[in-house]
Amino acid sequence: MKIGVLGGGQLGRMMAIAGYPLGIEFGLYDPTQDSCGGQVARLYNAPFEVTDELKKFVDEHDVFTYEFENVPLELAEYIVQRKPLYPGKDALYYSQHRLREKQLFVDLGVPVTRFSKVDDRVSLLDAATEVGIPFILKTTTLGYDGKGQYRVTSEAELSELADKLFPEMGEACQETSYAGVNEYIAEAFVNFTRELSIISVRDQVGNCVFYSPAENDHRDGILHLSVAPAPNLSDEKLANLQGYAQKLLEKLNYVGVLSIEFFETEDGLVVNEFAPRVHNSGHWSMEGCVTGQFENHIRAIAGLPLGVTDNRSVSAMYNLVGHDVDRSAMAMHDVHVHWYGKDIKPKRKVGHVNILADDYLQLQQKIDDVDALVK
């Protein structure tokens, strides 16, 4: 079997590495010529359009998946008409658009924060009343790591933002828009105590397995650390997280790994967003679980039985963002450095360190030791 992955970054790269021991071959498709996945699998290098190279890529593989949710729908459509694509087009349709995604969660009974659609000056001002200040305004499509987002914490900031985005008679201003997107979602601020994420997997006959939810910490808007299982998570919340994930998996007739982020608040869980793919907050599972997220994603889309997701111990994933770690970390007990084969640049994810320990106390000590070796 040959699997084609849309996207040749570190996620596609790690899918290939995890799938090779299963006897599966991989090709990656990416517009960037030096995509790091190209170091471990054949890279088809062309724009994300229905190019001749894409047609060749589709011809030469049996099953398709993607490493990022912004795959153009027409490209997904081209593939779906010819070969299996997992998790599929529905997952893309919802995850590419923050309003559709939010409404889907509402329909499934998954708790969301108050939100409102904004596409002109009037709806922006109305949103401030409906969801309340403070709120955050996000483009409905594109944007990540805080890009295309605005915080509104006062009436003054609201007027300022209205003038910036919709200055002329309430019309959208192309120059100040992010990536040309003029449709927004206003979301009420969530006062959360921590972020949790859950990785789940569904196979082609409907079996679902779940990884332990992780607790995630960010630095400068980028994931810094995930700890799993999330400490002090009540059985009730664990059951809720799995239940919400299962609803979404079934609603989307999903095949593969699904990631959902939640906020834990004093009033309970509130969903943030989902990603129809393997996720940075699940990288700890590579050594931390009997079967890692990458392998289980490949098993699911290849029609193979899912692997057991039991934890080997408590685990952490420490992201290497714009920094490397000293090689001496590799000699630490049950510390596993994964490098993505990328040059180091500010804010760029160049690798991660998986850390296993007997208990949370030892885990924290090892995290501190790794932290001291990051340079």
Next chain:
Amino acid sequence: MKIGVLGGGQLGRMMAIAGYPLGIEFGLYDPTQDSCGGQVARLYNAPFEVTDELKKFVDEHDVFTYEFENVPLELAEYIVQRKPLYPGKDALYYSQHRLREKQLFVDLGVPVTRFSKVDDRVSLLDAATEVGIPFILKTTTLGYDGKGQYRVTSEAELSELADKLFPEMGEACQETSYAGVNEYIAEAFVNFTRELSIISVRDQVGNCVFYSPAENDHRDGILHLSVAPAPNLSDEKLANLQGYAQKLLEKLNYVGVLSIEFFETEDGLVVNEFAPRVHNSGHWSMEGCVTGQFENHIRAIAGLPLGVTDNRSVSAMYNLVGHDVDRSAMAMHDVHVHWYGKDIKPKRKVGHVNILADDYLQLQQKIDDVDALVK
């Protein structure tokens, strides 16, 4: 860093898969066009000679290693004069020649069975007296899995073999020789209770780590099952096995993974042979240990710190030889199937199954369950 591996079979393949997470790139060199390693890394396809393709292969990689011990010495010499080659030429010099290898063990104080050189009719008949009947005659070079070997269990068989190999005035007969090799070693039969092997690793600054010795069972002369740690191994024998391995590592100024096979007899340990490479009897370490043999081999030759070799549990490696295993084995707890991407043919190693368990009793049950799924 780019590592070039001589040989593109499953061992080279698994080296690449283990090295990719370390950010290392791989190329494999193999005369066979459809070598299974070519599915996961670039394959340089040409004979094992100093070809133009070999020169290109050497130019395009930084460090070299091999997946089999019969690398022609002139080819090793070509590389050594230009780039680092690990474990190096010395390891090949001894492991390619059974007499040199045996003498090396004698010099290092590692117990060997009685042996004698045979290269004509007279020395064959003398050997029968020196080492005693029964004995086994092996070509000094080449041969594996019983090829190029003869058992002599009586005077009649001795005469027969003498007539076959050295019929004319004691001269060697080319037609009946194996692969044109006319030099032999006669080895006294070893009445062993079991075969043990130990995998060890030495890095570029002389640090050595050891894996738990494994107990190996063969079927039709091919490794069938390895169990690690070898059950009921005395502390004294464990210390001896590690001590012998360390002597050999240091004598050869070795870098990388070294495998040594021993017979356990009523009178103690007797060495069988060593292989200067990752070894089938160490495959259980991929999931069974904190750091597997393939990753540690790559760490060693890449100049990185060695990883911890502690066991995660008790483990077994079940070889898939000429048979496949039902996909349902993948759903078993802590059972990991590794396929090599090869077509199934009689006696061909097409994959292996790593099995982890809490204790030997559970391990045996899981081995039996896997066995029932092999078809």
